[in-house]
Amino acid sequence: MTRQTPPWAIVTIDVDAERSSRDAWAATLDLLDDVAAVLASAEGIAGVETRDPRTIGGPESPQLVVYTAPEFLDRAQRQAETLMHDFGLRGRLRAEVRTDDDWRDAWKQFYRAQILGEGQLLLRPSWIERQPQDPPVELVLDPGRAFGTGLHETTQLCLDRICALARGPAAARVLDLGCGSGILALAAARLMPSAAIVAIDDDPEAVETTRENAIANDLQARIELHTGDVDALGADAFDLVLANIRAQTLIPRAAAIATLCRSGAAVVLSGILDDERDEVARAYFEAGFVRDAAVEPWPRQRGEWVAIDLRRAP
Numbered sequence: 001m002t003r004q005t006p007p008w009a010i011v012t013i014d015v016d017a018e019r020s021s022r023d024a025w026a027a028t029l030d031l032l033d034d035v036a037a038v039l040a041s042a043e044g045i046a047g048v049e050t051r052d053p054r055t056i057g058g059p060e061s062p063q064l065v066v067y068t069a070p071e072f073l074d075r076a077q078r079q080a081e082t083l084m085h086d087f088g089l090r091g092r093l094r095a096e097v098r099t100d101d102d103w104r105d106a107w108k109q110f111y112r113a114q115i116l117g118e119g120q121l122l123l124r125p126s127w128i129e130r131q132p133q134d135p136p137v138e139l140v141l142d143p144g145r146a147f148g149t150g151l152h153e154t155t156q157l158c159l160d161r162i163c164a165l166a167r168g169p170a171a172a173r174v175l176d177l178g179c180g181s182g183i184l185a186l187a188a189a190r191l192m193p194s195a196a197i198v199a200i201d202d203d204p205e206a207v208e209t210t211r212e213n214a215i216a217n218d219l220q221a222r223i224e225l226h227t228g229d230v231d232a233l234g235a236d237a238f239d240l241v242l243a244n245i246r247a248q249t250l251i252p253r254a255a256a257i258a259t260l261c262r263s264g265a266a267v268v269l270s271g272i273l274d275d276e277r278d279e280v281a282r283a284y285f286e287a288g289f290v291r292d293a294a295v296e297p298w299p300r301q302r303g304e305w306v307a308i309d310l311r312r313a314p
C-alpha cells in the first residue's frame, strides 16, 4: 500500500574529487560547503547536506544533496548547477520528486549520536532519542546551514579538548572563533557552567545558526554573539580560545589572537592538515605561545587533521 505524503523533491550531485590528493580532496569539500551555504538561503530550499564519504561512509564521492518542494525543483537544480560551476566544481546531478516517507527521512541515516570527551558529552540530532546509559550532559544539534555537526575530525579534536579542560580549573572567558553552527561554544557553555562564552564568525548565517542552536539548547543567555573577524573583539581577554579554521586563516591572525589571550590562556587551533602543522606552530610560537605541556601526544591528530594545543606564555 502506498502511503500518502505530500510530494518532496531532491537534487543529488555526485561531485568529482581527486582521491589521491589529500589537499585537493579537502579543497573540494571546502568548496562544496561554500556551495551548500549559499544554496541553503535560497528561496524554496528546505535543507542542504554535504556528505564526505571519508567521514560518514556511504557514497563513493562527495555529495551535495538539496531538499526542496516539487515547484522549486527546476530552480533548485539550476541554482545548484550554476553555483557548482561558479565554484569550479564538477559532478553528476540527479533530480527527482518523491512521495514516500522512506525517502523523506533517508538522509537522517547519515547522522548518529556521538559520545565525546571520554564519555562526558552526548551529541545527538533531535530525531535520535537518548539512551539510558548516555551521559547526562548533552547537546541537541541538527544539521543546518553552517559547518559543525560534530562529525568532522577538526570539530571532534576541539570537543575532546573542551571536555578535558572542563575537568580542570574553571575558565572564566571562552572564545569560539569561527563558530559555524556554534557547536564549540555550546559545548563550552554546557561543560563549563561558570564560564562566559563569546562566539564569533565572519559569516552572518553562521552567527544566526549559532543563535538558533543556543536557543534550542537553552544556552542563549550564556553565549555572546558577534559577527566579524578577530579584530571585532577589541581588547577582550580570554583564558580559552577555540579556533577551528583553516591554516591560511590561522597563520596571519597569530598576533591578533595573542592580544586576546590572558597570560597562561589555553588555545586550541584546529582545521590544520598534517603537513601544515609546522608552519602554524611556528607562527604561534613567534607570537608568544608555547606548547601546552599537559597535552600528550602533541599535536593531537585524527586522520589527516591536526589540533595544536598552546598556552599564552606569561
Ligand SMILES: C[S@@+](CC[C@H](N)C(=O)[O-])C[C@H]1O[C@@H](n2cnc3c(N)ncnc32)[C@H](O)[C@@H]1O
Pocket: 146, 147, 148, 149, 150, 154, 155, 158, 176, 177, 178, 179, 180, 181, 182, 183, 184, 200, 201, 202, 203, 206, 228, 229, 230, 244, 245, 246, 249, 271
Ligand atoms: C571549519 S568551520 C568551524 C565551525 C565550528 N567551530 C566547528 O568547530 O565545527 C570554520 C568557521 O570559521 C568561519 N571563519 C572563517 N574565517 C573566519 C574569520 N577570519 N573570522 C571569523 N570567522 C571565520 C567560517 O565562516 C566557518 O563558520
